[in-house]
Amino acid sequence: xxTHRKKDYYSGRLNxxxxxxxxxxxxxxxxxxxxxxxxxxxxxxxGTILFNLVNFLAFGVFIYRFNTIAGWTxxxxxxxxxxWLLSHSFYATFFRNIQNVQNYVxxxxxxxxxxxxxxxxxxxxxxxxxxxxxxxxILAFVMLLICSFNLKIDWNGxxxxxxxxxxxxxxxxxxxxxxxxxxxxxxxxxxxxIFYLIMQLNYSIAQKYPLDIYExxxxxxxxxxxxxxxxxxxxxxxxxxxxDKVPFSPLLVxxxxxxxxxxxxxxxxxxxxxxxxYKSTGS
Amino acid sequence: xxFLESVTYKADFFMYxxxxxxxxxxxxxxxxxxxxxxxxxxGTTLKGMITYSVLVFVLNSLMGRFxxxxxxxxxxxxxxxxxxxxxxxxxxxxxFSKTIGMSLFQLIFIATPFTIIAFFSFGLTPPKDVFTLxxxxxxxxxxxxxxxxxxxIFSLSIFFTIENFGIVATFYITSSFFSGLIIxxxxxxxxxxxxxxxxxxxTVFYTPVSIYLSKITGIDILYSFLLQLxxxxxLYVAGFFLWKLTEKKIIIQGG
Numbered sequence: 267x268x269t270h271r272k273k274d275y276y277s278g279r280l281n282x283x284x285x286x287x288x289x290x291x292x293x294x295x296x297x298x299x300x301x302x303x304x305x306x307x308x309x310x311x312x313g314t315i316l317f318n319l320v321n322f323l324a325f326g327v328f329i330y331r332f333n334t335i336a337g338w339t340x341x342x343x344x345x346x347x348x349x350w351l352l353s354h355s356f357y358a359t360f361f362r363n364i365q366n367v368q369n370y371v372x373x374x375x376x377x378x379x380x381x382x383x384x385x386x387x388x389x390x391x392x393x394x395x396x397x398x399x400x401x402x403x404i405l406a407f408v409m410l411l412i413c414s415f416n417l418k419i420d421w422n423g424x425x426x427x428x429x430x431x432x433x434x435x436x437x438x439x440x441x442x443x444x445x446x447x448x449x450x451x452x453x454x455x456x457x458x459x460i461f462y463l464i465m466q467l468n469y470s471i472a473q474k475y476p477l478d479i480y481e482x483x484x485x486x487x488x489x490x491x492x493x494x495x496x497x498x499x500x501x502x503x504x505x506x507x508x509x510d511k512v513p514f515s516p517l518l519v520x521x522x523x524x525x526x527x528x529x530x531x532x533x534x535x536x537x538x539x540x541x542x543x544y545k546s547t548g549s
Numbered sequence: 550x551x552f553l554e555s556v557t558y559k560a561d562f563f564m565y566x567x568x569x570x571x572x573x574x575x576x577x578x579x580x581x582x583x584x585x586x587x588x589x590x591x592g593t594t595l596k597g598m599i600t601y602s603v604l605v606f607v608l609n610s611l612m613g614r615f616x617x618x619x620x621x622x623x624x625x626x627x628x629x630x631x632x633x634x635x636x637x638x639x640x641x642x643x644x645f646s647k648t649i650g651m652s653l654f655q656l657i658f659i660a661t662p663f664t665i666i667a668f669f670s671f672g673l674t675p676p677k678d679v680f681t682l683x684x685x686x687x688x689x690x691x692x693x694x695x696x697x698x699x700x701x702i703f704s705l706s707i708f709f710t711i712e713n714f715g716i717v718a719t720f721y722i723t724s725s726f727f728s729g730l731i732i733x734x735x736x737x738x739x740x741x742x743x744x745x746x747x748x749x750x751x752t753v754f755y756t757p758v759s760i761y762l763s764k765i766t767g768i769d770i771l772y773s774f775l776l777q778l779x780x781x782x783x784l785y786v787a788g789f790f791l792w793k794l795t796e797k798k799i800i801i802q803g804g
Binding site for chain 2: 305306309310311312313314316317320321323324327328330331332335336398401462463466467470471474475479480481484
């Protein structure tokens with residue numbers, strides 16, 4: 267049985283259910299660290315919340331001076347920001363260790379994961395949690411409630427299911443892009459710069475401001491090349507009934523709950539071929 | 550030494566360069582949208598606002614706030630800070646001179662080429678006259694020292710508290726906000742503006758760039774120079790005593 271399992275992983279096949287079970291086992295270990303650094307944990311969460319509140323303050327100043335940013339009101343901007351933050355908090359808490367793959371590969375530590383009879387991906391993802399992400403989750407959840415109250419959002423069944431799927435899909439978008447970029451480190455050692463560059467696109471451009479304020483080429487990149495705008499922009503367009511503001515095509519709004527799943531499938535292919543390539547080089 | 554160290558880390562160079570470009574793209578997009586159909590707001594044109602954002606972000610790369618932090622905190626983490634007691638030179642000045650080395654690298658390889666490119670691609674506003682440019686440079690030199698003082702004290706205080714990235718990030722963004730890095734102080738509501746003027750942060754970015762854009766003129770320039778000097782002295786003295794406390798703690802704990 268044991269040898270059979272090993273064979274599975276070495277063949278580079280990716281059984282998602284097995285990955286998930288391994289992941290749960292590893293996460294139990296990670297959860298234990300929370301109690302050993304309690305003070306650090308609490309301060310970290312407060313810090314994370316304050317950090318975001320300063321960003322809200324900046325929105326406040328813009329709105330105080332200009333009333334709206336391209337027709338987006340204060341609460342709409344906050345909705346856009348926090349829908350991003352909520353899905354990001356899942357990535358930031360549970361999957362952030364994916365970005366260490368490049369370091370593991372560079373230092374040779376990656377071999378350690380290959381030797382164990384569990385999926386390397388589950389080991390890497392499950393071996394380290396970043397609990398400060400909980401601050402993001404708490405804040406984003408509270409802010410979304412406040413926003414939907416202030417914006418008087420009509421939460422019918424369709425919108426609710428849409429939101430639920432979108433949050434999950436948005437998390438997968440970030441996980442997948444991170445995974446694809448990390449997989450590149452199986453081929454080349456110079457991935458740090460490109461990783462930083464693309465994640466920075468997400469934080470600087472997609473997270474804070476609506477896509478329609480940017481020039482067409484930026485809109486194009488964030489929609490069709492690196493689809494971060496499906497994390498918050500297109501979903502907000504749908505939920506806030508702002509279909510008149512959608513660039514390219516209104517159909518994109520309906521792609522938001524699906525695109526994460528498609529992207530994740532592509533990412534697992536990247537990862538699979540990456541590991542295969544890594545092993546075949548014999549390094 | 551640090552000059553060379555920066556040259557060694559090519560990735561660092563790339564990240565800084567790209568980081569500034571992204572920040573400027575974001576801010577110029579926002580100003581363009583906000584100034585649509587409005588020739589000027591608060592006495593500034595769209596071109597003036599973009600100039601403001603380009604200059605503050607270039608200055609930000611020169612100041613290297615995280616560099617000062619990383620430099621001091623890595624010494625605390627490894628315990629190398631105890632070795633500083635053996636040196637005959639003042640710790641604060643020692644760190645300061647190293648910071649200058651790193652900033653010179655930034656100035657030559659990032660800030661200068663970037664500003665030149667930005668001048669042609671964005672069509673930035675030039676300073677009113679040479680005299681304004683000189684005043685701007687003087688103000689930048691002083692703001693460099695204020696910034697160093699702020700981050701020296703913040704980083705060294707980690708020695709007495711705990712190292713937590715939540716705190717660091719919050720301090721970084723709070724100082725960014727009140728320094729006028731994101732939005733210039735003249736657009737702040739009066740209440741926030743008063744808070745900002747009370748804190749030292751605004752003398753780091755807002756003061757020099759406002760002088761460049763002639764938003765601060767005449768006798769007010771002298772006043773803001775004095776304010777910068779005031780903060781340099783206060784922060785230096787505070788930093789001096791903080792180091793004395795640190796020394797004491799290192800000796801008691803045996804390093």
